[in-house]
Amino acid sequence: MKKAExxxxxxxxxxxxxxxxxxxxxxxxxILIAPPLEIDKISLFLxxxxxxxxxxxxxxxxxxxxxxxxxxxYYHLESTKLKHKITLxxxxxxxxxxxxxVTEVWKGADWHEREAYDLFGIIFLNHPDLRRILMPYxxxxxxxxxxxxxxxxxxxxxxxxx
Amino acid sequence: MGFLDKEFTDGNIVIAKAEDLFNWARLSSLWQVSxxxxxxxxxxxxxSASHYDFDRFGVIPRPSPRHADFIIISxxxxxxxxxxxxxxxxxxxxxxxxxxxxxxxxxxxxxxxHGYHVLKGIDRVIPVDVYVPGCPPRPEALLEGLxxxxxxIRNESMIKKSA
Numbered sequence: 025m026k027k028a029e030x031x032x033x034x035x036x037x038x039x040x041x042x043x044x045x046x047x048x049x050x051x052x053x054x055i056l057i058a059p060p061l062e063i064d065k066i067s068l069f070l071x072x073x074x075x076x077x078x079x080x081x082x083x084x085x086x087x088x089x090x091x092x093x094x095x096x097x098y099y100h101l102e103s104t105k106l107k108h109k110i111t112l113x114x115x116x117x118x119x120x121x122x123x124x125x126v127t128e129v130w131k132g133a134d135w136h137e138r139e140a141y142d143l144f145g146i147i148f149l150n151h152p153d154l155r156r157i158l159m160p161y162x163x164x165x166x167x168x169x170x171x172x173x174x175x176x177x178x179x180x181x182x183x184x185x186x
Numbered sequence: 187m188g189f190l191d192k193e194f195t196d197g198n199i200v201i202a203k204a205e206d207l208f209n210w211a212r213l214s215s216l217w218q219v220s221x222x223x224x225x226x227x228x229x230x231x232x233x234s235a236s237h238y239d240f241d242r243f244g245v246i247p248r249p250s251p252r253h254a255d256f257i258i259i260s261x262x263x264x265x266x267x268x269x270x271x272x273x274x275x276x277x278x279x280x281x282x283x284x285x286x287x288x289x290x291x292x293x294x295x296x297x298x299x300h301g302y303h304v305l306k307g308i309d310r311v312i313p314v315d316v317y318v319p320g321c322p323p324r325p326e327a328l329l330e331g332l333x334x335x336x337x338x339i340r341n342e343s344m345i346k347k348s349a
Contacts, residue, residue: 159303160266168302175302179265186298186306 025108028054031076038069053111060097060114061149064124070101070110071129077103078110081126084136086144088118090171095121095146116146125151143169205344212255212281213244213339216332219254219274220247223261226288226322230260233325243332251275256283256335258328259314262290262297263305275312283339285331286314289321296321 026034032046035056042062048054058066070078078101087096099112114123125148126133137148138157145167148154156163165176175184218240222230234240234247248254251274263271275282286308289295294306308314315338318331 160269173302180269182265182268182305182310184265184302184306186294 025106026075027108028056028110031108031110032056034073034075035066035069038073039066042066047113053109055098055111055113057113057115060116060123062124063097063099063112063114064126064129064150066112067099067126067129075106076108077105080104081130081132081136082109084126084133084140086140086146086169088144088170089115090118093118095144097123097140097146099126121146122149123147124149127151143167145170208344209340209342213336215244215246216255216283216335216339217246217248217253219251219257219278220249221257221260221274223259223263223267224288224290226260226290229322229325230258230287230328233328238325238329240329240332243329243336245332251277252279254278255281256285256315258285258287259291259308260287261322262295262301263308263311264303265305266303268305268308268311271308272311283315283335284308284312285316285318285328285335287318287320287328287331288323289319292317292319 028046028048032044032054035044039062043059045057046054047057070076080102081099082102083098083100085098087098089096094115095118096113096115100109101112102109116122121144123146125137127137127148128150134152135157137151138153138155140146141148141151141154142156142158155161159168160179163179165179166173178184232238234245251257255278257275257278259271275284286292290297290304291308294301294304297304298306305311316331316334318327320327323331
């Protein structure tokens with residue numbers, strides 16, 4: 025069982041060129057901030073390194089921050105063998121939100137990433153099947169959980185607002 | 187107005203208006219589309235189960251809309267599902283009836299403002315005969331909704347087509 029600081033140190037030693045950061049000044053659990061286009065490599069290491077063994081992606085969700093012009097993805101990881109947890113965060117430009125997919129690392133990420141794409145419009149590079157998952161396939165009014173989203177007047181002839 | 191609870195003295199001949207007879211027959215065997223959406227569907231299933239026994243009103247869930255007389259819209263109707271419900275409704279043979287069960291299907295319910303995915307009332311897509319309020323309505327409320335629907339059918343005329 026490892027603390028977030030130890031996990032952060034292991035990652036820093038193994039990815040000396042990556043821009044990693046640990047945010048542990050908040051009342052929540054520590055958040056490890058990683059670059060969006062390297063998250064696939066980092067995730068693979070987190071899963072396979074014998075001292076980390078993060079075999080479970082508990083959750084993956086998108087977050088919109090229009091003031092900072094950022095779209096972020098949070099990953100909540102757990103090692104069922106070593107019983108430790110870590111939260112990862114990657115942030116991308118709100119106008120070009122691109123994040124590497126982690127479906128190759130955890131198969132369960134597939135639908136989570138489709139949901140983040142569906143509701144926030146985050147593009148997961150190299151995702152095997154990046155389609156909308158909850159909203160209708162022909163939904164063209166944008167991404168509903170973005171802060172500046174506005175409902176369309178009509179969808180297929182049905183009035184949408186109350 | 188029932189037929190079987192009347193005492194008849196004279197043999198086996200019953201005289202009734204054809205309209206009353208047919209309406210009585212129709213309202214006594216309302217077949218329902220076997221279809222549920224959200225938490226209201228749990229209450230609908232409880233209504234169908236032995237304690238509340240929907241079957242005593244002649245309500246039998248049918249697996250195809252082509253067998254059915256009415257449909258209970260039991261739960262939150264998303265915009266995606268609304269297109270499917272419309273298709274189900276169009277597949278039902280006339281005469282067909284709709285019970286809108288619960289706040290969501292009546293008017294959008296708790297999703298009335300921020301539910302980007304919810305249709306604010308199924309009556310925007312298909313015509314509703316009976317609205318059952320509640321979130322979700324108890325089985326007794328759904329039973330009353332059904333009795334209201336039976337009342338409506340009982341008073342229908344075969345001559346003048348009602349909408």
